[in-house]
Amino acid sequence: MLMAGAEFARPIVTVDIVLLTLHEGRLCVALLPRSAEPFAGVPALIGGYLHTDEDADAEAAVRRILKAKAGLEGIFFEQLGTFASARRDPRDWSVSIAYFALVPRGALEGGASPLELRPVDAVGEMPFDHNEIIIAALERLRGKGAYSTIPARLLPEVFTMSELQAIYETVMGERLDQSAFRRKINDLDLLEVVEGEKRQTERARRPTTLYRLKTPVAVFDRRI
Amino acid sequence: MLMAGAEFARPIVTVDIVLLTLHEGRLCVALLPRSAEPFAGVPALIGGYLHTDEDADAEAAVRRILKAKAGLEGIFFEQLGTFASARRDPRDWSVSIAYFALVPRGALEGGASPLELRPVDAVGEMPFDHNEIIIAALERLRGKGAYSTIPARLLPEVFTMSELQAIYETVMGERLDQSAFRRKINDLDLLEVVEGEKRQTERARRPTTLYRLKTPVAVFDRRI
DNA sequence: AGAATAGTGTCTATTAGACAGTATATT
DNA sequence: AATATACTGTCTAATAGACACTATTCT
Structure with missing residues (x-):
């Protein structure tokens, strides 16, 4: 039994966003080269650490990250699911609260950021478990898509x-x-x-x- | 911009389970009196800390907790969503990965645990944001229920x-x-x-x- | 036979899919 | 007038809902 106040080593907590848009008639994910190790320089989902000192909740972290890293504000996003395991990040036990977001084609233009749009049917090998997260986002879009706007x-x-x-x-x-x-x-x-x-x-x-x-x-x- | 290796204060990470069953024809949530502060002794969702030293992933934590705290093995559960904010837990910034689980009536009998079955339409005031989590579970059950087994x-x-x-x-x-x-x-x-x-x-x-x-x-x- | 639930048949209204037709603009 | 897309109408097939009917057991 646990004693009151007993605690456990805390895992890393990040937020990752599967940002989807249409480009030349194809559904694409927006990727960003990672700025730090591991996988520095490799294109990956837009994401980042939860900042417990400034984010009021996970959605606030998503808004902060979308604005800072992709220059986007006021776009649609919803929680997709959480990917949590000892293996998904080489650094430590890691929790990624994943979101999926949709933007109109063109909303990404003008931003000078190094965003890469990659067709979802040809994303290739991604770092961490980002392939799995993208697959979950596509399932959500196709599943809920038929029953919603x-x-x-x-x-x-x-x-x-x-x-x-x-x-x-x-x-x-x-x-x-x-x-x-x-x-x-x-x-x-x-x-x-x-x-x-x-x-x-x-x-x-x-x-x-x-x-x-x-x-x-x-x-x-x-x-x- | 982040420096490689820069880290942030990590939040608490727990797993909470909305365990639903039928009792006398009514849908009920299984609650357990909390063993530690905050809200010690108050009935709350079955849950606990993620143990980064022994849980391979979040599902493993759910299985461990269901077995240890409710004596249940091999039951149906799926991820519901993650509730993460600075306010939900008085101790610290907190992340709860919530699951919803279903058991047949009778699977809970025999266990000598102090499990309380409370009808979902009369759960009353719950600690933390557990009311919100229960509502999400009911929505999931009613929504997905009509389109699944x-x-x-x-x-x-x-x-x-x-x-x-x-x-x-x-x-x-x-x-x-x-x-x-x-x-x-x-x-x-x-x-x-x-x-x-x-x-x-x-x-x-x-x-x-x-x-x-x-x-x-x-x-x-x-x-x- | 009567009670009680299990299980089937059928009619009608609604919804989906196919496809042809009409409408309105520009060149 | 020709073209290209916007938009509508209609026929038919599939599905859903209502409801009555038959079936099988035990007392």
Whole structure:
């Protein structure tokens, strides 16, 4: 039995973020070369130590790290799971609270950071257990994606119905029927119309209604 | 920028388990009086420190704690989420890797431990953020429950179709049509028939086919 | 026979998928 | 008019829900 006040050697605690975005129609993870050993210089998930002196909670650490290392603020993220074992980090027993985050294409441009976008179907060998963490993120996106508006967070705030459908097709890896897709989206009452039209101009096309999500993330019962 | 090897004060890391079972037809959480300060003697979630010297990973810690504190082995559990903040524990910045576990009614009997079963709809005020953790566990059970055989882990290995239906009804909090339920379960091909029959004997009833899950946990697309 | 639960059949309403058709812009 | 995409309508198949019916045991 434990005595009151007895303590144990504490593990390392870090936060790692699987930041996903679309680049040239492919789903990509954002990687950053590690600034310190182990694996210094090797591209890895965006992450860092929990700063117990300044982070109020794990989400605060995520926000701090996203801002400092990728220049991002106000983007969607949610907890993915925690990877904790004696073996995952050569330094010590280590706990990584993993998050997955989505940004619209283009939100990463302009930042002068050495972010690398690597297609998720060709990430290659990653340091630590980052391959495993990325796989968990993809499962989450594909699983929850079909039942929520989470995939829409890969799009800018305002988008067309066709763009939304294309995102779901990419995330779920299958073609969707246009008519059924629109019917479901409308039935679920997720979107509101934004005034203004999008006009396509290479060759000639009918202008498009623009939409915005009514709520940041909606989860529903039915599959898209 | 961080220097190589720079470190930060490490937080406390614990594991907490929301152990759910059925007792008199109601869903209950198993609580244990805390053996040490803070909140010594107060019933709380089953949990404990991660032992970096003996636990290979977080799941090993869960198994160790379930065995030592509740006398349970081989039961279903899965990671729920991690609760990490400066405020959740009066001692220090604290990380709790929370798990949710299901046991059949009766698996808790015999153990002489001071386990208390408290109905989830009347848990009352709990120490730390344990109320929040319990709510997350219930959401998980109700959410994933409708799309998986997880609720069946509240039953013994062999059960009848009616028992299974009753479990889903309790978990999901709604009545289900018997015919539709059986049709879906059969279509999903989740169960195998166990030789032998269950005979009811208070008053007179037709004997029942017994079933077992084909796989420990199956997740499907369709709602039960 | 009667009670009690096990298990089946069937009708109808809803939802999904396929696919063709119409609409509206530019060149 | 031709083209390209936006958007709608409709038919059919699959699934869900309601509900009544039959089956098998014991007393």
